[in-house]
Amino acid sequence: MTSVGRSIGLDVHRDFCEVAIAQDGEVRSSGRVDTTPEQLELFGASLHPRDRVALEVSGGAWEVARILERHVARVVVVSPSDTGIRQARAKTDRLDARTLARLLAAGELDAVWSPDERCRVMRRRLSRREQLVRARSRSKNEIHAALVRRLVGRPSVSDLFGVKGRQWLAELDLPLEESETIEACMRHIEFLDSEIATVERQIASEALASAEIRRLMTVPGVNVICAASFMAAVGEIRRFQNPRALTGYLGLDPRVYQSGSAPAQGGRISKQGSASTRWALVEAAWSVVRQPGPLHAFYQRVRARRGHGIAVVAAARKLACLFWFLLTRGEDYAHQQPSLTAKKLRLLEIRAGARTLKGTPTGTWATRQAMREGERKLAEQAEASYKQMVRDWQAAAPRKLGASVTPGRASQEPSRG
Numbered sequence: 135m136t137s138v139g140r141s142i143g144l145d146v147h148r149d150f151c152e153v154a155i156a157q158d159g160e161v162r163s164s165g166r167v168d169t170t171p172e173q174l175e176l177f178g179a180s181l182h183p184r185d186r187v188a189l190e191v192s193g194g195a196w197e198v199a200r201i202l203e204r205h206v207a208r209v210v211v212v213s214p215s216d217t218g219i220r221q222a223r224a225k226t227d228r229l230d231a232r233t234l235a236r237l238l239a240a241g242e243l244d245a246v247w248s249p250d251e252r253c254r255v256m257r258r259r260l261s262r263r264e265q266l267v268r269a270r271s272r273s274k275n276e277i278h279a280a281l282v283r284r285l286v287g288r289p290s291v292s293d294l295f296g297v298k299g300r301q302w303l304a305e306l307d308l309p310l311e312e313s314e315t316i317e318a319c320m321r322h323i324e325f326l327d328s329e330i331a332t333v334e335r336q337i338a339s340e341a342l343a344s345a346e347i348r349r350l351m352t353v354p355g356v357n358v359i360c361a362a363s364f365m366a367a368v369g370e371i372r373r374f375q376n377p378r379a380l381t382g383y384l385g386l387d388p389r390v391y392q393s394g395s396a397p398a399q400g401g402r403i404s405k406q407g408s409a410s411t412r413w414a415l416v417e418a419a420w421s422v423v424r425q426p427g428p429l430h431a432f433y434q435r436v437r438a439r440r441g442h443g444i445a446v447v448a449a450a451r452k453l454a455c456l457f458w459f460l461l462t463r464g465e466d467y468a469h470q471q472p473s474l475t476a477k478k479l480r481l482l483e484i485r486a487g488a489r490t491l492k493g494t495p496t497g498t499w500a501t502r503q504a505m506r507e508g509e510r511k512l513a514e515q516a517e518a519s520y521k522q523m524v525r526d527w528q529a530a531a532p533r534k535l536g537a538s539v540t541p542g543r544a545s546q547e548p549s550r551g
C-alpha cells in the first residue's frame with residue numbers, strides 16, 4: 135500500500151454496496167458488501183486509515199458514511215448530478231463504483247455539505263410534517279370531490295372542517311357510499327391533525343432553543359416553519375461567502391443564457407437545492423409583502439414591471455438575502471414590529487407546551503393594540519423612505535435600454551413589461 139492511501143468508490147443500494155478500488159493508477163472491482171451495520175463495520179475495519187471513500191447521495195448514504203468515517207481518512211459524499219454517471223452510455227453497478235473511485239483518485243469530486251445531528255433531526259421532522267400535511271390535504275380534497283359529485287353547493291361557513299362546518303356536513307342528506315367516504319376522511323383528518331400537532335410541538339421546542347430561528351422570526355410574515363426550514367437547509371450560514379452564493383444554493387438564482395458576442399440573458403430560476411425550502415420562502419414572501427415595509431415596496435416595484443408571479447419569487451430571493459445579513463451580522467430585523475414578534479414567540483411557546491393564560495384578565499389588550507398601530511406607522515415610514523431612495527437612485531442612474539445579467543453590459547432590447 136502506498137503512503138497516499140487508496141481511493142475507494144461505493145455504489146450504494148438497499149441490499150448491497152458495489153466496491154471499486156483505485157490504486158497506483160489502476161482501478162479494479164472488489165466485489166460487494168451487504169448494506170447492514172455489521173457488514174459495513176467489518177468492511178471499514180479492513181480499510182487503512184489513509185484510505186478515502188466516495189459515494190453518491192442516496193437514502194442510506196449518510197448512515198454508511200457515518201459508519202465508515204471513523205475507519206478512513208475521509209468519506210466524500212457527492213451529488214449524483216456532479217459525477218456524470220447518469221449520462222454515461224453504459225451504466226452498471228460495477229462501472230458506477232469504478233467511476234467514483236477514478237474521480238476520487240483524480241481529485242475531481244466535490245463533497246456536499248454534511249449536516250450535523252441537530253440539523254438532520256430538524257430536516258427529518260420538517261419532512262414528516264410536510265408528508266402529514268399533504269396527506270391531510272388529500273383527505274380534504276376527497277371530501278370536496280364527494281360534495282361536487284352530488285351537486286352540493288358551497289357551504290354557508292368559511293371553514294368546512296371547523297366545528298360549524300362539521301355540523302353542516304353531518305346534516306347533509308347524501309347516499310350511503312358518499313356518507314361513508316366523508317366519515318372515513320374525517321376520521322383520517324382527525325388522526326392527521328393530532329400527528330401534525332405532535333411534530334409541530336417538537337419543532338417548536340427545538341426552535342425556542344435556536345437563537346437563529348428566533349432572529350429570523352423578527353421579520354414580519356416569517357413563521358417558525360419558514361425559519362426552521364431555512365436553517366435546516368442552510369445549517370451554518372457562514373459557509374456562504376455572500377448572498378449570491380446562498381440564493382444559488384437554494385435555487386432562487388436565475389439561469390443565464392449566453393452565446394457568442396450576444397449579451398447574457400436571464401431565464402427562470404434554477405430550482406436547485408431544497409424544493410421544500412424554496413416553497414417555504416415563497417409562502418413567507420406572500421405574507422411578508424402584505425406587511426408595510428421596504429419588502430412591500432420592493433414587491434410593488436417589481437410587480438409593476440414583471441407581474442405578480444415574478445415579483446413574489448423576487449421577494450423570496452430578497453428574503454433569503456435578508457436572512458443572510460441578519461445571521462452573519464447577528465442582528466434582528468431593523469424594521470421589525472416588537473409586539474408582533476413577541477406574539478409569535480408566545481404562540482411558539484404555547485405550541486411547545488407552555489401553559490396558556492386564556493380566561494385570565496390582564497387588562498393589556500388596549501395597550502398592545504395601540505403599540506401595534508404605532509409600529510405599523512413606523513413600518514409605513516420605512517416603506518416611504520425606501521421608495522424615495524429608489525426614486526433618487528433611478529433619477530441619478532444613467533438611462534439605458536435594458537439591463538442584462540452580465541455586469542456592465544446592457545441588452546439590445548428593452549426588458550419585458
